[in-house]
Amino acid sequence: MSTRRLVPALILLTALSAGDAHAQAQTPPAEGPNAVSPVLILPPTLPPKLLSSYPAQDQVVAPGVLVLKVAFDQQMSPTAWNYAPAADAQPMDCVKTPRLLADQKTFVLLCRVQPNRTYGVTLNAERTGGFANLGDNPAQTAVLTFKVSAEAPVTTLRRAMQAAGLKDDQTPVQDAPPLSAASGATR
Template identity: 60%
Template structure:
């Protein structure tokens, strides 16, 4: 409808001897996304749970938040009075965009205290970069039948097989032979 009116205006202007001016320069638009203000994300579940006692071996630490999170914003470390976790460096954000998982190894007869967002810079934050409140997750490991496979660790954390803490890198494109 608008295009017809514009075409009719140009046609009438041409017929009357006037020249229509058409702007040919593109209009620049900034690629900025403005997020609405949000409340700080809250931890709604962890594995191990706060104060839980677990078996030694392979552990998948799971931290679930109440809102979608930034996959590149996180930090964790040892809190005062706890043993340092032996983990891969980077947690994975699962497809629900609310749950982070981290592959670790824990030893018997230890108390672990994990500081989440212990350092304010670069910590767990939602999509609007609003950081989660700091939290210290404390759990104990006792002697017992060790968890020796990722499959058992996934089951203990209540995760499915496609929620492993290590995501495969995308396969490179196949190039045809010359």
């Protein structure tokens, strides 16, 4: 074969192998040690703000069972929250974990309050790890104080939910799934 015919063939082979290498460089590997997993990047958001609460600031409520309700202006993370006693107020006796309702903006917390006292709660006393939106932006710190009267106590969860303006499906505690459904066991 003459060198005249060999040179165009070498140029063609070089061009084809360079194009193949270029295509491989642009296609990320699907798996293996250099695999790239997808990343969800949310746009920056403003810190969530407390829109409303029950009890409202300085409201007077009945003693006994109380459902603390706080509503934010954005969808919130169900696993990010913290609350602490407010300065110069009695700490409330509450279950540990608030429940995020289906609207994804409202938390409810089951508590008990005594008559003739002033209670207070600070939401996001520590912003890190506190109430946050879906983009992990923590809510602004908010302080809520209210007074408890000496009237007849609220003794049922149903009455406490009615006072907070909650529907039957918005209970502050959820039933655990039946053991057989949770474990997959059958009887």
